[in-house]
Amino acid sequence: MPAAEGMKPMTRRSSRILVLNGTSRLLMKAEGLGLDIVNLRSDSNLDEKTRLLCSAVHVVDFSRTGEVLELVRGMHRDQPFERVICHAESLQVLAAFITDEFDLPGNSFHTARLLSDKYALRSRLRSRGLSRAASAVIADGEQLAEFISVNGPTVVKPRNGSGSWGVHFLNSANEAGTVWDAVTAAGLKEMLAEVLLVGPEISVEAFSIDGRHYPLSVTTKEKNGFIELGHAVPAPLGHEDSQACYGLVQSLLDAVDLRWGASHTEIIFTSDGPEVVESHSRRGGGHINELVRLVYGIDMEELMFQLAAGDEVSLQAAPHAQGAAAIRFLTAPAGTVCEVRGVEEVSGQEGVSEVEAVSSGHPSHGLRWSGDYLGHVITRADTADAAMERATRLSRLIEFDVHAPADKESAEKDLVQQTMREALDMFDITSLSSA
Structure with a gap:
């Protein structure tokens, strides 16, 4: 195991953790670590072996934030949690809010809000000299047409969306009315408009421990418009381009004060250099974690459970790929x-x-x-x-x-x-x- 070889089990007591959502496949990676797992999830889709791994499983409606928090507070009063683990994009802010409220180790509410709000992230990057891309929050078709007239071809997307849902590409201001009709039909009142970044797209998969960031892999993508058809690891980049991406991601993670766990940052190589598309306080979707595991012997999902259990984890940046x-x-x-x-x-x-x-x-x-x-x-x-x-x-x-x-x-x-x-x-x- 080229980069995770330094993991050493420590003598430990059972740590109580809260896991938000997660598949049976994910949760079973905690097997044998002695964790006391409470799983809050939006469905009952767990196999029997995984249910037995958890001390409690609660099916909840995550959109009812107040009710979910009241349930968690009650459980925490009875038996305190020591960490929150969540890989679901739509629940990152909730996980961070709980982390802050109970003063647990992990990423803060402020960090999660910065990463979930794509406009806030772009603004932070520009303020740190890490981005040149124009962006604006748009509330109607006229504002969208004006943005395109000034900045040229534009991407419009929800400020806090994931999975390429609700993304539109506009080549001219004449298309603004039609796109805004679609936005309104979806029930959205505002969108993020950003100048279209042109060039090859990759993502950097990284893992952070106590605020130190370890870029592990660069992923190349095959897309149909904005929707990904496939990924491959490692991306066929030269050393100089890889190092530029790694440096950009480490600066970004410092800028948002990400402290621990997996992260996934999408980058486009423009004619002016690498530009961040967006970043996330979770491992990449689309089974990227499995690709990284196959090539580098590093399982970021498993690492998060190991850290929660008190294991010592030793990583190195840019590990050597095996195929x-x-x-x-x-x-x-x-x-x-x-x-x-x-x-x-x-x-x-x-x-x-x-x-x-x-x-x-x-x-x-x-x-x-x-x-x-x-x-x-x-x-x-x-x-x-x-x-x-x-x-x-x-x-x-x-x-x-x-x-x-x-x-x-x-x-x-x-x-x-x-x-x-x-x-x-x-x-x-x-x-x-x-x-």
Whole structure:
């Protein structure tokens, strides 16, 4: 294990931690660490073994912030928590609020708010000389048209969104009215407008311990517009470009005072140099953590549990890669999946690390954001390009038969509301007065 080899189990008492959401796969990474885990989640989708790993599991409505906090405060009074762990983008601010309220080690409410509010982050970066990109909060179509007239091609997105949901590209001011109609139809009252950053896009995966930041990997992306179709690790960058990205990310994490845990920062190589798109106080989505684990032997999800358990964790920046890994996401047209073919065939192919696909009866929503993926293929090879080629080729062997919905318009309206709840940060500070 090239970078995590220094992890040494310490004699420890059982630490009580609060985990917000998380899959069975994630939670099982705490097995054997002696943690007393309380899991708050938005659904009951845990297998029996994972339920037994947790001392308590509570299904809650995270959008009712005051009620959730009252539940947590009661549990903390009875038996204090020692840390909060959360990888869900929409719950980062809530996790940080709890961390601050109970004076726990971790990232502060201020840090989480800076990272969740894309306009606040851009403003902080500009004030530190870490960004040159123009941005503005837009409240109507006229303001959007004016921004485009001044700055040229523009990206419009929610200030606190994730997964590429609600993102629009505009080439001219003439498109502002149509885009704003779509924004209004989604129930949003303001958006962030930013000048379009042009160039190859990568992300930097890092891990921080007590405010010291360790860049671990650079991820390359394959996209369809703003939606990611796949990732590969390590990105085929030269040493100078990699170091420029690492330095930019370390400065960014210092600027927002991120103290611990995984982080994921998206960067575009413009003609003027690397520019930050956005950054997050969590590990990257789309199974990037698994790609980093395969290539570097470092599991950032597991590291967070180990730190919570009191283990000593030793990391080094820019560890040596052992080959490459890639993921290709599976999608299908909107409707209901009736049959899935090719999974077993692909699973047996050379270089395949993992294949997952939804089963018959699962809804398909086409491809509007990252929450619409129906599965994935993860492969290994000597280089990132070869791994991505293999994942892309094999993913085409998996086929979905889909029946279209009978009432497409009604289904789409319901889906917009559901997707908003998943993509936008759920922390509602106005509800705290009732808690």
